[in-house]
Amino acid sequence: MKKTMFTAALLTAAAIAATAQAADQSPWQIRGRALIVLPEEDLTGVSPSIPTLDVSISDSVVPELDITYFFTKNIAAELILGTTPHNVDTSGPKLDLGHIWLLPPTLTLQYHFAPEGKIRPYIGAGVNYTIFYGQGGEGPGVTDVSYDNGFGWALQAGVDMPISEHWMLNVDVKQIFLSTTATVNGAIKADVDINPLLVGFGVGYRF
Template identity: 45%
Template sequence: MRISTFFGLGTAALLAAAPAHAEKGDVLVRVRALMVAPTEKSGPVTPSFPGAHVAVNNSYAPELDFTYMVTNHIGTELILATTKHHVSGRGSLDSLGRLAGTWVLPPTLTAQYHFAPQAKIRPYVGAGINYTIFYSEKSSDALDAAIGQTKVRLKDSVGYAVQAGLDFDLTSKIFANIDVKYIDIDTTARLTTGSTVNRVRVSLDPIVVGVGLGMRF
């Protein structure tokens, strides 16, 4: 009888420690590994290189994000990450390869709808706004050798963001996460070489895939 009671209490304790659902007032903190894959479209590099355009490489970085559950179903998420990207020449500038590099800081705020807040597996979708800051822009040695010392500046961007993701409880506090975002990022690059100024319009519009772990507070 005592053994039965002991195991009964043990089972109850295990059930009590089972993964808990997300609910109003919870703060979810995630650490993710990101792949940022631009789906870029570029205009010509004018006026000097009308037959040229540019391409932007993928980048990988850690990311930190915070979600506050306003209700059981509605959350707001802020993501913080920065990535470095290289810009390469195409068309008449293809032979130069890399033209420039820049760091990108794209803080993004979304409102999310969580479909099953009481479940162990919790899908969600979201939409919001992004402000992208470009910093530490620098021309490549190949570009400087070809046309002279060049100063590169990229215009900051404001755009929308959409996302879909999934949280999967591992314990009552810790969960795994996968998240996919599409972020609207448009910029104009200004290349100043002496008295000559070239510009190129680029729509970066990256797909951002994140995988990681989170903790519920």
């Protein structure tokens, strides 16, 4: 009888320990970052042709939220959410194309090299879909500007540095390969590579 009770107690303790370990290894993680957005713009084509035309897109600093789900200790998927404003103008001729907001949700598949280490680097790659909205503020001579939404690719590298059982510091860099077609005054079409470099600093929480 005593042996049976002792065995049952051991099994109960093992089950409680397993449950606690499972709770500690929740697959869900969130991060909040301050994100520096650095467009690497390039004008690849204009119709009708204006050989001297060039485009400039301003940098931006915005908050960002990401949600990560771990399929295994090493493999995870991350959804990155944020929106960023930019001013756009051209030179040769000089035109103020006003401001535009970008909403670029990005989904990456990641590999985490040292998920239980004191420093936890990871890399990722994925897909981006950018929505352009909130156009306005155009300068003289510009009555209307529109941008085509579209898909792009993303590469990612970062590192998590745990500071407690659940909390961590994070540094993350992403390169988004993004192109759009801008239409000015309903007549001039310009193919633009935006290709923003995203540099983020923040904190994360593993549930």
